[in-house]
Amino acid sequence: MLAQRLWDQKFMAVTPELLSRFPLLKPLPTDLLNQLAQQSIMRKFARRAIVLNAGVAEDSVCFLFEGRLQGVDFTIDGREVGLYFVEPGDFCGELGLFDEGKQAEYIMALTPVVVVNIPIESLREVMLRHAGVVNQLGRKLAARVRQMTEQRTLLGLPNVSQRVCCQLWSLVNSGAASSEMPMSLAAISNPPTHQEIAIMLNVSRETVTRVFQKLQNQKIVQRAGPGSLLINDLSALQQLAEGSREL
């Protein structure tokens, strides 16, 4: 473990410039960033690797530099449960900053990822002196609660197709914040696999596939290569999500 860390550190030093790419850390003074950079380590993980472990008190917060992460948990009977996605520039494992509790969920790499681990203790010190950081962390937590609430509401939908469409709809709205798209056309870049969607919605993978089949047959969505899903008929998707239209 230590060897691994030293190796990483050696070959991929964490620079203050790199840290300042993260919105949370950007406002910090240069010397502080220098200090943090020295205490931080950069690590790479393969697809499907566990980046943070549930049930243990992790000693660092994980900042995502490249790739995509997902918070996942497992039910007692071993079933996988998808919680949320983490995109580059964002971070996870921040609950430990506020209490001494254990990491609640696993963080798994959906793609090969590059992350920066910053020790919790160092960040706690930063929090003491920089109210702005505390503020942003508070906002982040609040946003997470809101998002979880929305997701929970989604799970209340009795109609499974509607659940899938709702999830797609919320992916469209969160992902493609770029507003140069025409209203009727949008895209989801690096769309989750059917399996990833399934565990977020408490449905089986096959069911997700079948919903996608129908959506494609009706030309509402369309694959554009492996890394992109085109939404041809945005308003149809919205109607499906809202339940005012059936598949």
Place this chain on the structure above:
Amino acid sequence: MLAQRLWDQKFMAVTPELLSRFPLLKPLPTDLLNQLAQQSIMRKFARRAIVLNAGVAEDSVCFLFEGRLQGVDFTIDGREVGLYFVEPGDFCGELGLFDEGKQAEYIMALTPVVVVNIPIESLREVMLRHAGVVNQLGRKLAARVRQMTEQRTLLGLPNVSQRVCCQLWSLVNSGAASSEMPMSLAAISNPPTHQEIAIMLNVSRETVTRVFQKLQNQKIVQRAGPGSLLINDLSALQQLAEGSREL
């Protein structure tokens, strides 16, 4: 509306002593409590009344003095979704302290309640000067995220009886923190109605009833009057929750 508030204020003045009963506010100096008390109002609500509205930016945080509240939301098709309970001494609607977003979920009175509303603006000022308050709020949010994560995991269970038993199990552990009980015997005071449990677990009310029937037939739980549910066989409940035993 204004008249109502004046009425409440007139007949039930908020005293600093009353505010200091809340753990979050207890550490604050007396003069600050005085000030807050003057800006706060006490209100009563009947059972089933909406205490905080979803979708609007509420201008106050709601401290629960008496009774029990539940965070609820509604799916697009009008189905009720239960999110969490609020017990006396606790508060809700605190997300607005961190961002300017709208209240995410409704807060509904499960019993007649007495609450104290403290303006968000006043609390924000308090947060600026008293790091301890920020700290506690952070912990509270973190705890909420953990609890929501657990609840979400619960929903992943394919077996509905298990879901119900898990929920009961977590009610036992959170509610009856009083440790003078023998290990094999516990009780849930003011247990939620079947309907309230049902909407938290995404199951129908009838299904909850049927699970309770089985639990009662097997003498695992037992009603003790309207305000209490006895758990006769705690370990059996645990096994059922963990899936190592079937109903």
Place this chain on the structure above:
DNA sequence: GCTGCCAAGTGATACCAATCACATGAAGTC
């Protein structure tokens, strides 16, 4: 005591999605 209301209990039925067991297709590796 009567009435009304709401929580809880119960059976019959229908249907929808999970599951299983494959087939196919695409991407990366040696």
Place this chain on the structure above:
DNA sequence: GACTTCATGTGATTGGTATCACTTGGCAGC
């Protein structure tokens, strides 16, 4: 190019829950 591995596609079967339509029972108010 052969091979592995993973994502996706598809049909048949089945069981579990929602739903509906009631009944019962307890509590409160008049």
